Amino acid sequence: MATSQGPDRIVIGVDFGTTFSGVAEGYSGTPVSADDVNVIKTWPGGKGISSDKVPSELVYDKTARGSATGADEADGWSMVMPDVFDVKDLQASLPTQRAEAEIAVRWGFQLRPDEARLRCMKLLLDPQQDSQLPSFVSKRDIKSQLSDSGKDAVGAVADYLRELYKHAIVELNKRYTTLFVENTNLQWVLTVPAVWSDTAKEATLTAAKKAGMGPDLKLISEPEAAAVYTLQAIQPNHLKVNDSFIVVDAGGGTVDLISYTIKQARPLRIEESVEGSGACCGAALLNAKFEEYVKSKLGNASFNRMCRKQEKTWRTALNYFEEYVKRNFDPTDMVDFNVPVPGLPDNEAAGVEQGFLTLSAVTVASMFKPIITEVIQLVEGQMGELRNRGKGVGGIILVGGFGQSRCLYTALNFQYGWNHLPKAMRVNVMQPANAWTAVVRGAVLRGLEGTELVVSRKSRRHYGIVMHEYFTPGIHPVSCKEWDTFKEVWMAKDRMRWFIEKGQTVSSAEPVLFSFTTEFWPVENKAMTQGLIVCDGEVAPVGYNKASSSTRVLCKMVVPLFGVPIHLWEARHNSQGQRYERLSFQLGMQVESGGLRFDMRVDGVVYGNVTATFD
The missing domain is CATH 3.30.420.40 (ATPase, nucleotide binding domain)
Known part of the structure; x- marks a missing residue:
């Protein structure tokens, strides 16, 4: 690469x-x-x-005081090293050591x-x-x-x-x-x-x-990181230019989805087709259901006593469920599991015999079913949006810890990829061998490559600013009428100008430019703070109301106007002969994979980065 x-x-x-x-x-x-x-x-x-x-x-x-890790390692060294080594010095030198006062x-x-x-x-x-x-x-x-x-x-x-x-x-x-x-x-x-x-x-x-x-x-x-890894790791993957695919990042707590379309094969370049969706329906819910099941079998008192006095017993059982049951349960092969619970006495009623707890396939299936159902509903939502935009689904990429699950893979494959479906309706479900580490591997690959993978993204909300515009009777409410001492006209305050609309395709390479004109008296400090307003609703309002729940200030942008050369400021006078200075400029907002980046420019020349303080 x-x-x-x-x-x-x-x-x-x-x-x-x-x-x-x-x-x-x-x-x-x-x-x-x-x-x-x-x-x-x-x-x-x-x-x-x-x-x-x-x-x-x-x-x-x-x-x-000090790091548990450092103390443990030093204690281990004291058992094996000759007396000539000072264990206290060694402990102090360990890289995981914390300061005494912390x-x-x-x-x-x-x-x-x-x-x-x-x-x-x-x-x-x-x-x-x-x-x-x-x-x-x-x-x-x-x-x-x-x-x-x-x-x-x-x-x-x-x-x-x-x-x-x-x-x-x-x-x-x-x-x-x-x-x-x-x-x-x-x-x-x-x-x-x-x-x-x-x-x-x-x-x-x-x-x-x-x-x-x-x-x-x-x-x-x-999901972008997962796509980087999976599309390199699974070759051939039958995806070609203009094909769309859904990334399902199924983790422990959450399941996140997003859809991309391939714009270029070599080097790989993709664009967001549908904005992301997700829910808290991850595999940790299975752990909670397993714990509830064991409690119901042993009783709360016995279960709590096991966790308190037989720590390794519960850890062994939970690890087996985590590493083996969750990953290997397959609804097409309904096999019961014997979960190790070393040290627990035989209990026929609870299904404990010779250090093993019987966990039936039917019970495991009942744990999986509501979670699998919710994941499929999320996939259906992405597919529906793709179809509404005239795009087909060429593949589903399944990654994450829960993405390793044979049950989840089998369910998605049965729903979308198996032979019982007409060939035109089948979707290739891809589960890379390293599904659990697909995201972190992709992050490294993305960092090494250095260039943008996603050429455009879908905006998840409206972005805009509060501004003044010329007051028009009958259109603007009287309550927003305000006199402008520079222009010497009536203006309408608290009007919204939306520069990006929800669902709009935004380029990753080119910034979105917000145009401004501002005035200062000569004695004023040329500093400007501008709030960036967002709206998560489908329809953005025309006016800004602080008390409204439909809009909120995302961040405050500090614009370094003092760095703009004097000759770019326009000198003006009002009717009283008072001199003031006007500047027309633009704020550039770059929508990147991991967030927003701002700059300030005049006539296309960048004069400084804009510092944004998020609430």
């Missing part, structure tokens, strides 16, 4: 998920194909177990199964998603834990990402040597859901920068 021009660098992809997170990397100095991306598989607290991902869970230890953080596999923890933190970053937390997660408990630790959602996510960051550096040092890593540019590529709001993307970016993943940090949408 060709890489972009520039100094060699290590690209680190981070897939921060609702329930699990993954990290992968690739070096630009060596050609990297889809399956050559190196995925980190060992984690603190994992006790040597190999896993493509680590739980997105966090615990703050108020009374502990609250210690335990994360991922370091957590005990019976303790309360922060989980599904990712959903708290998006005000539009945090009300959609899975039923097994209490928003009240999460808020309480954040409050007790003196953290907000961004702070907690930053702490988790910091642990990922530090562990990634440890693994990079092992792979490339510390000297090489210290002298090589590191580029972090963090994935975000396609349905993420601009506010959530900015919050994610802020958390990642606090975690140390900067300054060369990029965001990319999860």
Whole structure:
């Protein structure tokens, strides 16, 4: 795979998920194909177990000092190293060591199964998603834990990402040597859901920068990353120019979908055909249903006692369900499962015998059915939108942790791809071998390539600004009438000008330009703050009302007008002979995979980047 021009660098992809997170990397100095991306598989607290991902869970230890990881490693060293080594010095030098004054953080596999923890933190970053937390997660408990630790959602996510960051550096040092890593540019590529709001993307970016993943940090949408990997990994895939396909990123907490159309095959270039959709119907709901089932069999008291006193028993059972049952259950092959529960006494009524719990195929099917049904409804929604726009569906790409499920693959294949359907109606369902890591692998490939994959995107909302326009009696309400001391005319205030409409196709290469004219008295500081207004409704209003729920301020843009040369300002005088200065300029808004980027330009020349502060 060709890489972009520039100094060699290590690209680190981070897939921060609702329930699990993954990290992968690739070096630009060596050609990297889809399956050559190196995925980190060992984690603190994992006790040597190999896993493509680590739980997105966090615990703050108020009374502990230092990192649990660092202490554990130092204790291990003290058992095997000669007395000549000072274990305290070694512990202090470990890269995961936290400062003495900080609250210690335990994360991922370091957590005990019976303790309360922060989980599904990712959903708290998006005000539009945090009300959609899975039923097994209490928003009240999460808020309480954040409050007790003196953290907000961004702070907690930053702490988790910091642990990922530090562990990634440890693994990079092992792979490339510390000297090489210290002298090589590191580029972090963090994935975000396609349905993420601009506010959530900015919050994610802020958390990642606090975690140390900067300054060369990029965001990319999860389905875009999955498409990059899958279309390279599955060859041939029978998709050609003008074919449309749906990416189904089925994770632990959420399932996100988006549809693309292939515009160019080599190099691959695609465009968004339908804006993203999604719901909280991920595979973690299966874990919750499995836990409910075991509780119903053992009884609440026995179940709680097992989690408290036989931690490894429940962890073994849950791991078996996670790694084997969820991934391998196939409704075309209804085979019962024997879930290991080592140490539990025989209980005929509960189905426990010789250290195994019988889990019938019928029971597993009942767990899957409502979740599969919701996923298919989401796919139907994307297909319906494609058909409404005159496009057919050439393929479905199934990725993510839940995307590895044979049951989900079989259900989608039966619904859309099997021979019982007329040939013209069949859709090729693609499930790459590395479905769980498709997103993080694609993030690395996208970072290495460096160029935009998606040539255009569908706007998920209306974007505009509040402005004044000339007052027209009978059209504008009298309440918005305001005198302009510069133009010396009556203007209508709080009018909306929408520059991007919901569902509009927006180029990834060219910015959308917002035209402005502003006036200043000579003694005034030439600073301008402009709010960017968004509307999620289908029809955007013509006027702005702060109290209305249909519109809101997405961010405030600070425009550096002081950088514009004096000769570009137009000198004017009002009827009183008072001199003022006028400037016509444009704000450029670039709609990128991971968010929005702004600049300010006069006569097509960019005079500075615009700083945006998101609410």
